[in-house]
């Protein structure tokens with residue numbers, strides 16, 4: 001439940017809207033060597049909305065648990081999971097099980113299942129679900145049946161989130177159906193899930209589903225007795241009744257306060273000193289699932305807010321570097337596509353068909369894909385985070401313009417907001433010469449017997465020093 005099953009690796013990348021064939025290739029050509037595991041978009045059959053120009057959020061309106069989506073067929077999905085597993089890259093699925101489609105929708109999904117949620121109909125024969133499997137109207141205290149009062153747990157969890165037909169998680173039938181879907185993923189070799197909209201599900205209903213799950217399959221390389229890794233999307237900004245703590249027994253929780261905190265910290269380095277504020281309710285480190293931005297808040301969905309994204313590359317590199325360098329939580333990196341409006345789907349071949357991710361000669365991506373996870377700083381800092389795993393931050397230093405700390409006696413990190421710094425600092429490292437992995441060893445530090453070193457940074461675009469025992473040249 002709490003072990004990402006990622007073979008000790010400490011970071012996952014969210015390959016938002018990538019096709020299964022591209023992810024399989026990316027596992028083999030990049031993710032395995034760079035030390036990532038990967039989250040993928042919802043694999044289940046979903047509505048298709050030409051009237052909205054095939055938005056990315058189609059996939060958050062499931063029609064059945066058949067594995068047939070805009071990213072590809074079930075055969076493509078299984079091939080991806082197997083190929084990724086065989087090079088040590090574990091896959092996590094974005095699981096949408098709080099609800100099915102929005103109300104008022106009907107049609108046939110891409111895997112062939114029909115759906116009808118018009119009027120009182122709640123027909124999803126592909127599962128199958130029908131009207132009695134959805135939360136009864138009298139359980140929802142809101143006037144129009146939709147979630148509209150975050151101070152009331154019954155409103156948040158029994159009403160319809162943006163008019164999405166809410167599954168009645170109390171029923172054994174629903175718990176069995178959801179567990180059946182998860183056990184299918186497990187059997188294929190998926191290592192874990194993000195539970196979408198977990199805030200809108202009762203924790204006891206999630207626990208009841210998880211109690212029905214099998215161990216991960218040894219034929220996909222998991223040690224016997226391995227459990228499905230679970231992280232739950234609970235947006236807690238201290239502005240409602242639902243707290244992340246309620247979900248600790250069922251897995252990790254998304255820590256959205258971290259997105260705001262790291263953005264403030266990059267704007268004003270002094271703020272980095274109290275980045276993790278338990279007094280403010282932030283989740284304990286061994287339950288916190290953190291990221292600088294996600295697929296919602298990078299485009300103003302889910303409340304949006306002041307987050308730093310790839311659109312400001314210099315700040316974004318600093319935000320991700322710091323996130324990976326410090327020791328709080330389990331980390332995820334975003335891998336995005338460029339967009340002009342917040343509903344826009346992924347790069348396409350026209351209409352519904354998602355375009356291939358193209359890889360340029362210099363290792364960056366083309367065709368409208370951003371591929372933050374392939375940026376130099378991100379790649380190097382993932383290497384750093386994996387190498388210093390298990391150590392804590394110490395020798396913390398911050399003068400408001402530059403910041404530095406060590407990770408046990410394994411690593412040392414420094415970052416300068418204006419692009420340069422020159423300071424004599426305690427590194428916590430054994431005496432010796434260490435080179436900066438960020439600039440491919442163009443710069444280095446000499447650590448004395450007392451652990452002190454002269455730390456110089458002169459690099460405006462990537463003002464970061466990361467050294468570690470056993471990395472670099």
Ligand code: AAO
Pocket residue numbers: 057058059060061096101102103150161162163164196197198199233235236237239240256296297301302303304305
């Ligand atoms: C689409 C259409 C809708 C239509 C619906 C059904 O846009 O108009 O009614 O179809 O036909 C995604 C899209 C939705 C889309 C949906 C289904 O974002 O636009 O709806 O697919 O296709 C809440 C939930 C959270 C949710 C988030 C979007 O708690 O679970 O809304 N995120 C997940 C996914 C997301 C997906 C869904 C759930 C649905 O990641 O991609 O939706 O499967 C507050 C609350 C939060 C709440 C936000 C937004 O937070 O605390 O719980 O999130 O508001 O309503 C400040 C604010 C604070 C705000 C916070 C957010 O602090 O003060 O109010 O920022 O960080």
